[in-house]
Amino acid sequence: MSALPTRGNRRREPLVPGDRAAISSFDRRRPTVRTAMALINVVLFVVLVLACFGPLFLLMKFSVTPTQDILRTPMALFPNGVRWENLASAWNEVQINRYFLNTVVIAAGSWFFQMLVCTTGGYVLSVLRPKYASILNALVISTLFVPAVVLLVPLYLTVLNPPLIGHSLLNTYWAVWLPSAASAFNVVIITRFFDSLPREIFEAARVDGAGPFRLFWSVVLPMSKPILGVASVFAIIASWKDFLWPLLVLKQPAIQPLSVRLPAIQAQTDLGVFLAALAISTLVPVLLFLVFQRSFLRGAGMSGAVKG
Amino acid sequence: MDSAQHSARRRGPLTWVRGGGLTTVVFALPMIIIFGLFSVWPILRSVVMAFQETNLTGTAKWAGLDNFAWVLSDPDLPIAITNTAYFAVLALVFGFPIPLIGAVLMSEVKRLKGFYTTLAYLPAVIPPVVAVLLWRFFYDGAPTGVFNQLLGWIGLGPFPWLNDRLWAMPSLVLEATWAGAGGTVIIYLAALVGVPGELYEAAELDGAGIWRKIWHVTLPQLRGVLFITLILQLIATAQVFLEPYLFTGGGPNKATLTILLMIYNYAFGASLGSDYGAATALSMMLAAFLAVFSLIYFRLTRSWSQS
Amino acid sequence: MSATIRRAIAGLGVVALATTAAACASPTASSPSASQAPTSSAPAAPVNLTVVGLLPGATPEAQKNLANQVKLFEEANPNITVTTKEYEWKATTFAADLAGGTLPDVFEIPFTDAKTLIANGQIADMNDQLGEFPFGGAFNPNVLQYGQGPDGHAYAIPAKSVYGIGLHYNRELFTKAGLDPNKPPTTWDEVRADAKQIADKTKAAGYVQMTQSNTGGWQLTVATYARGGQMETVGADGKATATLDNPGTKAALQFLKDVRWTDNAAGSNFNLDWGTINQAFAAGQIGMYTSGQDVYTSLVQANAIKPDIYGLAMIPLEGDSAGILGGGTMAAVKAGSSDDIRKAAAKWISHWYLSRYTSEKAALAFNQQAFDDKQPVGTPELPMFSDANLEQYRTWIKPLINVPLDHMTDFTSKIGAAKILNEPPVATQDVYAALDPVVQAVFTDKNADIDALLAAANKTAQRAIDKAQR
Numbered sequence A: 001m002s003a004l005p006t007r008g009n010r011r012r013e014p015l016v017p018g019d020r021a022a023i024s025s026f027d028r029r030r031p032t033v034r035t036a037m038a039l040i041n042v043v044l045f046v047v048l049v050l051a052c053f054g055p056l057f058l059l060m061k062f063s064v065t066p067t068q069d070i071l072r073t074p075m076a077l078f079p080n081g082v083r084w085e086n087l088a089s090a091w092n093e094v095q096i097n098r099y100f101l102n103t104v105v106i107a108a109g110s111w112f113f114q115m116l117v118c119t120t121g122g123y124v125l126s127v128l129r130p131k132y133a134s135i136l137n138a139l140v141i142s143t144l145f146v147p148a149v150v151l152l153v154p155l156y157l158t159v160l161n162p163p164l165i166g167h168s169l170l171n172t173y174w175a176v177w178l179p180s181a182a183s184a185f186n187v188v189i190i191t192r193f194f195d196s197l198p199r200e201i202f203e204a205a206r207v208d209g210a211g212p213f214r215l216f217w218s219v220v221l222p223m224s225k226p227i228l229g230v231a232s233v234f235a236i237i238a239s240w241k242d243f244l245w246p247l248l249v250l251k252q253p254a255i256q257p258l259s260v261r262l263p264a265i266q267a268q269t270d271l272g273v274f275l276a277a278l279a280i281s282t283l284v285p286v287l288l289f290l291v292f293q294r295s296f297l298r299g300a301g302m303s304g305a306v307k308g
Numbered sequence B: 001m002d003s004a005q006h007s008a009r010r011r012g013p014l015t016w017v018r019g020g021g022l023t024t025v026v027f028a029l030p031m032i033i034i035f036g037l038f039s040v041w042p043i044l045r046s047v048v049m050a051f052q053e054t055n056l057t058g059t060a061k062w063a064g065l066d067n068f069a070w071v072l073s074d075p076d077l078p079i080a081i082t083n084t085a086y087f088a089v090l091a092l093v094f095g096f097p098i099p100l101i102g103a104v105l106m107s108e109v110k111r112l113k114g115f116y117t118t119l120a121y122l123p124a125v126i127p128p129v130v131a132v133l134l135w136r137f138f139y140d141g142a143p144t145g146v147f148n149q150l151l152g153w154i155g156l157g158p159f160p161w162l163n164d165r166l167w168a169m170p171s172l173v174l175e176a177t178w179a180g181a182g183g184t185v186i187i188y189l190a191a192l193v194g195v196p197g198e199l200y201e202a203a204e205l206d207g208a209g210i211w212r213k214i215w216h217v218t219l220p221q222l223r224g225v226l227f228i229t230l231i232l233q234l235i236a237t238a239q240v241f242l243e244p245y246l247f248t249g250g251g252p253n254k255a256t257l258t259i260l261l262m263i264y265n266y267a268f269g270a271s272l273g274s275d276y277g278a279a280t281a282l283s284m285m286l287a288a289f290l291a292v293f294s295l296i297y298f299r300l301t302r303s304w305s306q307s
Numbered sequence C: 001m002s003a004t005i006r007r008a009i010a011g012l013g014v015v016a017l018a019t020t021a022a023a024c025a026s027p028t029a030s031s032p033s034a035s036q037a038p039t040s041s042a043p044a045a046p047v048n049l050t051v052v053g054l055l056p057g058a059t060p061e062a063q064k065n066l067a068n069q070v071k072l073f074e075e076a077n078p079n080i081t082v083t084t085k086e087y088e089w090k091a092t093t094f095a096a097d098l099a100g101g102t103l104p105d106v107f108e109i110p111f112t113d114a115k116t117l118i119a120n121g122q123i124a125d126m127n128d129q130l131g132e133f134p135f136g137g138a139f140n141p142n143v144l145q146y147g148q149g150p151d152g153h154a155y156a157i158p159a160k161s162v163y164g165i166g167l168h169y170n171r172e173l174f175t176k177a178g179l180d181p182n183k184p185p186t187t188w189d190e191v192r193a194d195a196k197q198i199a200d201k202t203k204a205a206g207y208v209q210m211t212q213s214n215t216g217g218w219q220l221t222v223a224t225y226a227r228g229g230q231m232e233t234v235g236a237d238g239k240a241t242a243t244l245d246n247p248g249t250k251a252a253l254q255f256l257k258d259v260r261w262t263d264n265a266a267g268s269n270f271n272l273d274w275g276t277i278n279q280a281f282a283a284g285q286i287g288m289y290t291s292g293q294d295v296y297t298s299l300v301q302a303n304a305i306k307p308d309i310y311g312l313a314m315i316p317l318e319g320d321s322a323g324i325l326g327g328g329t330m331a332a333v334k335a336g337s338s339d340d341i342r343k344a345a346a347k348w349i350s351h352w353y354l355s356r357y358t359s360e361k362a363a364l365a366f367n368q369q370a371f372d373d374k375q376p377v378g379t380p381e382l383p384m385f386s387d388a389n390l391e392q393y394r395t396w397i398k399p400l401i402n403v404p405l406d407h408m409t410d411f412t413s414k415i416g417a418a419k420i421l422n423e424p425p426v427a428t429q430d431v432y433a434a435l436d437p438v439v440q441a442v443f444t445d446k447n448a449d450i451d452a453l454l455a456a457a458n459k460t461a462q463r464a465i466d467k468a469q470r
Helices: A025-029 A031-063 A067-072 A085-092 A096-128 A133-144 A148-160 A174-180 A184-196 A199-207 A212-223 A225-241 A244-249 A258-268 A271-291 A293-307 B002-010 B013-018 B021-049 B066-072 B076-095 B097-108 B113-125 B128-138 B146-153 B165-193 B197-205 B210-238 B242-247 B259-268 B276-306 C003-010 C060-076 C091-100 C111-119 C127-132 C141-147 C171-176 C188-201 C215-225 C247-262 C274-282 C295-303 C339-357 C360-372 C387-396 C409-417 C428-444 C450-468
Strands: C047-052 C080-085 C106-110 C157-170 C205-207 C232-234 C240-242 C286-292 C310-313 C324-333
Touching: A025 A031, A031 A085, A031 A271, A031 B097, A031 B113, A031 B128, A031 B165, A067 A271, A085 A096, A085 A271, A096 A133, A096 A174, A096 A184, A096 A212, A096 A225, A096 A258, A096 A271, A096 B021, A133 A184, A133 B021, A148 A174, A148 A244, A148 B021, A148 B259, A148 B276, A174 A225, A174 A244, A174 B021, A184 A225, A184 B021, A199 A212, A212 A225, A212 B021, A225 A271, A225 A293, A244 A258, A258 A271, A258 B128, A258 C274, A258 C295, A271 A293, A271 B113, A271 B128, A293 B113, A293 B165, B021 B276, B066 B276, B076 B097, B076 B165, B076 B210, B076 B259, B097 B113, B097 B165, B097 B210, B113 B165, B128 B146, B128 B165, B128 B242, B165 B210, B165 B242, B197 B210, B210 B276, B242 B259, B259 B276, C047 C339, C060 C080, C060 C339, C060 C360, C080 C339, C106 C111, C106 C339, C111 C141, C111 C324, C111 C428, C127 C339, C141 C157, C141 C324, C157 C171, C157 C339, C157 C409, C171 C188, C171 C310, C188 C205, C188 C247, C188 C286, C215 C247, C215 C286, C215 C324, C215 C428, C240 C450, C247 C428, C247 C450, C274 C286, C274 C295, C295 C310, C310 C409, C324 C339, C339 C360, C339 C387, C360 C387, C428 C450
Parallel strands: C047 C080, C047 C106, C205 C286
Antiparallel strands: C106 C324, C157 C286, C157 C310, C157 C324, C232 C240
16 A cells, blocks of 8 residues: 655545546546536535435434424424433433443453554564464464354353353453454554564664563554554444444443443433434544544555455 | 583573563463453354253253254244345445445545545444444334435335335345445545556557546456455355344344344343354354355455456 | 343332222132241351342432341341342343352242243242241232242242233323223224224324234233133143144234234334333324233333323233233242252242231332332232232322322223233243244235244244253
């Protein structure tokens, strides 16, 4: 992939720099091409805004509409006024704030353990390279090819009765954090990145007397910030989206994340308040995305490169 | 020194420690423990459990092929297989061309590329549970349902959406495509960047118009990414769970019952004697099928890529 | 989420009875002041008992009340220490909880699942502890039978919210449609006619029933029993045969088909389980539906229903063997518990769940909490011990009753004479799961072939029954 242009402005095109595409500048001077391109621009704009932004917009609208209006005239423009209380209700009475916090805690823990496992693992596979590295590598990569469904039941039983620890991990966050740390994908992209780091710097550090820990902490990690950013985004997004696994292992409503709790409370919650809760749950990921677009999009593009 | 050479020749444990072997093990430990306990061990265990009868209140009994026989004789299995295949095909029909066309168009327009990219990826950022719950609300079958109202504006009658056998699965696929297309667009865009400009210039020298450039340069260059994305999408849709579970619970009348939903029902369904043996047996069968399918797929596409 | 969870939730903290003397059917008339919890020997050694407390999310006042009761119990039983645990019954993970050791010693289960748990050997035999309970364990046999094993021993003990299925109707929609809200329908033909009128005159669904998460099969079983049908027959050898294709079920499905397609009176949304149908009803979208008679509590707590619109009628019973499906919550003890634990458990169950039937003070204390929280007190219930006892209990808590009993007279006046029937005894949930798709098909497919659907469902149910009885 070509390097990204480093300009200072915020709104840069992340993935398609000034390189050319199929239509050349000569083509563009032809009037038919010009009108076609203008038309495409309009169509693309309208379709993308309606299809991608439309549902979100409707969600925002409904989150502050009284329930009776939502049920009877959903597309009308606030015939009975705006109901901001929906949001407050969702946050306080339905206690979205608590489930929100749970989601954050789960994401933070998953992020931490994933980073721990992937950076140390990548370090071993790429830099330290002991004799058994190839076995480890093969094992990790082989798990990439196993579909997730195979793990579901036995992982559940393992969490129920973990070998080293005495008691069940069910209903604790460990049951979500630890399995999430086994992300072969992140290990692979981090290992590949470490592979691309210039070995001379490591040699220089070793000559300066750096032991493996110093090398890891003060040399390798700081140089790997971009890839760590991407891996972090993956880890946090995956944790935020997780549904089936927390559904199975976190049975107490008090510790459940949003993804598990929202469907469960729908039948007891006023529709307007419920949609407000949905809106609040969407807000954070969307905001994070808008702020950290580059990392997101770079990561998304990278997943294609890795698998290819 | 003499003693150091002596120990080096012996290559004892002390050398290993001094040589940094212990540190390496310490670094490798998190990965070994986590992957071992929560990835490799469960996979191996899954294979074993498929041949056992696990009741949790007792010890696991050896059941031979009973679990497989049970699953294969389940009248719901053919239904689930058909539905899963149906979902996969529909998802392909909707979800393959659209991101491709979108990505090609987006790579050709000169302005607002960043804006379009952000918009396209936006649905992928919304948590899937939220998206499904929102769309389930949109899919209300009454005339006052959101989609029914919107379509009513252009004179299309109220549709049953999730309340009809024929409409249920397409409704699921529509939402799934909406949520997933953005990610695919980004992958294609990244690949499109990699198409060398010289190829286009060469084609122009040969007198190729825009369509022919796209057909003969852009698409072939994308072939690798397309093949990979296709197989990955098939593998993912074969394991679809969230949409059927949250939208319809497998109904109406099993119209949206997928293989994963069957596995979930075996293991965690409301019948109190959780049938983990049947669940793992079906998981194994699905995994084996996907493995064989992938092998055949890679064989075929390898020969095509080289042509 | 399954119906069983919702039913357990509905019973939280509020139980009351409503039967008038006119419907006295039970011959037993044990005087209310007769022997209370018998004072038998205390456990030999100190016992640590873990019990299920309140549902997660209970109010701080309710927690305080529970802590109070624990203290009282421990003072009366010095050898027993009680620890409460927040626990919510879920059929899906019960086996895992039992194996993982996260289950309290005493926990609550719905009537539906008692027999399956007994057959699986997952709960303890409590027959020898019957003496610990009020009135020497002389429970209403109709109610005790749910927790009895094939050997006639009592395994699970009836604990709270014992109910029968009723027909809930929206009085406001009745009035709007020109029907008399004080004269709910008494035959299935009348139900159909009223449903059509409601659908025609208002935009609501006249009559609809649950369809998902095994509640579809549950309510279809209700409709079947009301027409004299049976889902399973158990032979002399104890082997069960699925009879899902009995005339009662066929008639029930034909009824649904007619309401849905001929009269167009069932609305347009059929993804309904216990919670969502309550929600739709409270929002005024449904005219009539069947569910447990105690659902009013949940309608108030979870769905903010306006009490004025609520009416409770008796389900039309047609046919000689027609009856009402009953339900409720039982207390069970983990299998493998020691004798001391079981004795302590019996004492605790007696104290926490049943003492309200034995003393006015306990009855008032039990319901005061809900009354103060402005939650429903006095929702109808079936007799736990006897009709006379129930009457006595209702008299005790009369000052606290705040549910619109006058809207429920049709039900309360007829329930005493009705036969209370048990759920299908073998592989109950599997039978219900097999029937869900049938109900869904009838509602969503105009050309649904009822006979073919039932034949297929019968095969599936029989398969599950055979496996359960291997």
